[in-house]
Amino acid sequence: MEIPRGTVQTQTFFEQVGGEETFRRLAKRFYEGVAGDELLRPMYPEEDLGPAEERLALFLMQYWGGPRTYSDHRGHPRLRMRHAPFRVDRAAHDAWLRHMRDAVDSLELPGDLEKQLWDYLVYAANSMINTPG
Template identity: 65%
Template sequence: MTIPSLPTPPEPGVRKPLMRNDPFSQPGYTDNFYDAVGGHETFVKLIDVFYDGVATDPLLRPMYPEEDLGPAKRRFLMFLEQYWGGPTTYGEERGHPRLRMRHMPFRVTPEAKERWLHHMRTAVDSLDLPPLYEGTLWDYMERAALSMVNSPSDTQG
């Protein structure tokens, strides 16, 4: 019977990039989720992939009245970066997030929430985060999406 060998740990002082299935892949210590998952570049990718889906979604796209999604992408990026411990640009430019108030002009139905989560799931998956970070981020997205629902379903049932 062959016993599988364990992975070889890196040499002391050598950091390996953060990889999902490598037990020795760890970021440097931080008490900050934003830094732990890769900072600005990670959140830019999250937002870019998310809005790629929104741009072609017939239910969600009308909720973004600006012809160019760029301003919405920037606001969401700033919000998420600040929420997770990154730059505080959102608060400096826009004040308190007031998420429910900012979403009230739009009919956010359970169907819209599900479409939003569909595109966000694609975006979160694209990051290939380690399970703990992925779960933490996804849990927040699910709770945030649910809290934005402000209208009943469009379907009769």
């Protein structure tokens, strides 16, 4: 049996994981961890972590197929450039991933979706390292 063209609906990863609400929960949980982390907290000079939380949520939503709000407001992500002023070494990488692991686990995503998200986050964390050690 042939499936007529245009009848197979494919969902973006953004939609598969629950859309905006899921990415907002992820960013909120992540920054709850960062707030008390003496290594990472100084990398967020704003008094309130709210703006950083919003930027992360919007970036991840866009990356995974959601609205392009991040680029509409901030232009190209340029992640390495935006992180260049901060010392991102292996310890910062590990701390970032520790808080992100907690945030990802809190979402309770199906295994294949969780793995896809986690693999990207590990890749992103590795690409931000800009200081040996």
